[in-house]
Amino acid sequence: MAVVATKQYQSLTQESAISLASELSLFPDEAKLTCEEIGDGNLNYVFLITDQMNGSGVIIKQALPYAKVIGESWPLTLKRAKIEASALKKHGEYAADLVPKVYETDENLAITVMEDLSHLTIVREGLIKGESYPKLSTDIGNYLALTLYHTSDFALHPFEKKALVIEFSNPELCKITEDLIFTDPFFDHETNDFEPALQVEVEKIWNNKLLKLEVAKLKRSFLTEAEALLHGDLHTGSVFASEEETKVIDPEFAFYGPIGFDIGLFLANLIVQSITREGKQRDVIHGHIRNTWTTFSSKFAGFLELSEFDSFKDIEGYNAFLLEKIFHDSLGFAGCELIRRTIGLAHVKDLDSIENEKKRILLKKQTLKTGERLIVSRQEIDSIDAVIELLGEIKYEYSIID
């Protein structure tokens, strides 16, 4: 719904965000509103408007006509705001408790007005501090099964599914992923960003023909397999949580793509945490890795058995084939995410905030190696326990850092 249809796009300030909140009657007349821009992501403004009378708040997220982290030299479509709001609503139809409520949207202003989740913590930040989120992997496993199944050909009439593929066509944001995850890190490209101490490892990646062949296959899958409406950027910075709640935010990269992509990105960001931890601290992350996959796969398998639109659902072996394909795809996509978060344009705080240089470089090398192994060996890795075993092999080298 266009709430202020006559408005031309202008980027909001803290003052104009408050005026907009009043204009949209988001608060009672007597409210005393304050505003803070809290966006720490790469692309958008996020304004938190709070009523000082009772502490209640709303979020106004606004897309800029360029990528915030780069500046005006990287123009970017404002349509991403509509995609994000529509994806939140579509995923909310199936996983209402796991996404923020959307109150208003306005395409001209490229804004989404949504539920304030400030009582929760961004999972990446919390995990770095050692906080634990007991429900995280069950909730994300369920979110993945619910959103990916219910937007797929298994659950939708073919006409409805293809209409959604059109609605969620998101070429500019997909191009970012195609470049930053599936291409640039594997070539000597100007967007790459890594410490000189990684030069030898990076050049090995650039010269690894077998690795590049497998990345090419994964990129092709991303480009061509319109399996389900993906979140499109499901890293631990896109998840808010507490001990009781989990909410997935920021689906502006949503589009119809391969199911394993969302799973792989989430697993990769857990794997980064595993790599940065020692001893027993790793077990909780390994538990989340295992439980994300087992929750997703058991729920998704159950849904497949009930599919209204899959004529082959009772053919022996077919559902097992689907789950195996999703698993191997997920591992490959996880590998690409691990490599791009280490040497590509957009890094992760889990690794970059490690102050001890020797340790940081060693862990980045481990991350690159793990990414490479997941990509190249994904078809041979036959269970989530085998992934955890592979992570366990890192322990020995890790113990020689200090």
Ligand SMILES: Nc1ncnc2c1ncn2[C@@H]1O[C@H](COP(=O)(O)OP(=O)(O)O)[C@@H](O)[C@H]1O
């Ligand atoms: N609904 C929300 N409630 C509270 N804070 C939010 C909400 N959405 C985003 N934020 C804050 O803004 C930050 C950036 O949001 P995000 O959607 O990830 O932006 P970007 O698209 O720029 O990556 C988040 O890390 C979080 O701190």
Ligand SMILES: CSC[C@H]1O[C@H](OP(=O)(O)O)[C@H](O)[C@@H]1O
């Ligand atoms: C210049 S976009 C880089 C990177 O940023 C996005 O993440 P987020 O919006 O969560 O900060 C996405 O991962 C892109 O690949």
